[in-house]
Amino acid sequence: MSVAELFDLGLCCPHCRGQLRESRVPAHRLDCASCAREYPVEYDIPDLRLHPDPYIAMDADRAKGRRLLDESGARDWRGMVDFYYRITDTVPPQQAERFLASLDRGAIRAASTLAAWERLAGGATAEGGTLLEVGCGTGPLLLAAARGRTVVGLDVAFRWLIVCRRRLEERGVRAPLVCANAESLPFREASFDVVASESTIEVTRDQNLAATEAFRVLRPGGRIYLTTPNRWSLGPDPHLGVPAGGWWPQSWLARWAGRRGALPPRRNLLSRVELGGLLHRAGFRRRRYDLPAVPAEQRRALGPMLRAAATAYDGARRTPVTRHVLFFLGPMLMATASKPSATPPPRAPAA
Numbered sequence: 001m002s003v004a005e006l007f008d009l010g011l012c013c014p015h016c017r018g019q020l021r022e023s024r025v026p027a028h029r030l031d032c033a034s035c036a037r038e039y040p041v042e043y044d045i046p047d048l049r050l051h052p053d054p055y056i057a058m059d060a061d062r063a064k065g066r067r068l069l070d071e072s073g074a075r076d077w078r079g080m081v082d083f084y085y086r087i088t089d090t091v092p093p094q095q096a097e098r099f100l101a102s103l104d105r106g107a108i109r110a111a112s113t114l115a116a117w118e119r120l121a122g123g124a125t126a127e128g129g130t131l132l133e134v135g136c137g138t139g140p141l142l143l144a145a146a147r148g149r150t151v152v153g154l155d156v157a158f159r160w161l162i163v164c165r166r167r168l169e170e171r172g173v174r175a176p177l178v179c180a181n182a183e184s185l186p187f188r189e190a191s192f193d194v195v196a197s198e199s200t201i202e203v204t205r206d207q208n209l210a211a212t213e214a215f216r217v218l219r220p221g222g223r224i225y226l227t228t229p230n231r232w233s234l235g236p237d238p239h240l241g242v243p244a245g246g247w248w249p250q251s252w253l254a255r256w257a258g259r260r261g262a263l264p265p266r267r268n269l270l271s272r273v274e275l276g277g278l279l280h281r282a283g284f285r286r287r288r289y290d291l292p293a294v295p296a297e298q299r300r301a302l303g304p305m306l307r308a309a310a311t312a313y314d315g316a317r318r319t320p321v322t323r324h325v326l327f328f329l330g331p332m333l334m335a336t337a338s339k340p341s342a343t344p345p346p347r348a349p350a351a
Helices: 003-009 058-071 077-086 093-104 106-120 140-145 158-170 207-217 250-259 272-282 296-300 304-316 320-329
Strands: 020-023 029-032 038-042 130-134 150-155 177-179 192-198 218-229 285-290 332-338
Touching (some): 003 020, 038 058, 077 093, 106 140, 106 192, 106 218, 106 296, 106 332, 140 150, 140 192, 150 158, 192 207, 272 285, 272 332, 296 304
Parallel strands (some): 130 150, 130 192, 192 218
Antiparallel strands (some): 020 029, 285 332
């Protein structure tokens, strides 16, 4: 999809919400008519970030994206990811293997997550409309959501959007991709029916602002779909693999990662109560929560110990007593919530 088509979806300047104009001289870019900011466009992906990815500078990120694009003629999307980790010395082999295994299971997990979100939301937004995914990564959720609706992928990492585009092309899916921050979405108010975010809110710079931005770009009656690792999970840490990573002091995690040549994760994990407070402060109503299932196909791909743990978890989430415990100690949290259809009129002053 061309950059011009993004304007029909409400694309605007992330800094001032001003109108953007496309220019190709001397290079492809978008210019803001209001604040005069300029945003580069590379390979039809606008870079509308106000802040860089926390792990890499913007220029270095785009350079890495170009290296990945150079490899796209000889590799499929999975091969591009493998190449990325081989040229990234801040991700040690053991950590890269865990990330790759997660990516391999991503399509199954995304389809299951989308179906669970829609059941939790009552099925009202199951088909049609527009969906913005914040933190689309390599695009598994975009593939699952593309049937019957318009989807847009947004991520702070330009390099991952290059991989995502290749993945979408391999499946014949057309979807615009935008490099931007969750805290400054480059879209006008009321542009989307659904904003979805799978395991992203915990790594944003400002979670309250990210939730408020999702609320802003939703149409009245629109819904937000979220999953996030549980802060108090007793299971393996989603980024480092250590047991109960959310319980560790940040200084301990940083030392543990440093000894293994890895970058410590920059994140703020949420508990069930904290997630509810975040959605409430942003203005969302009809907040509903669930525990994500582990799809049977995903369980079969796990090793014996993890498969047994996943089976036990799936049974526990179906039992009322243990289900309640898992909202506090389980590995993941799921939520949906809605933007009110209309702003209630102000109350008349008391006589």
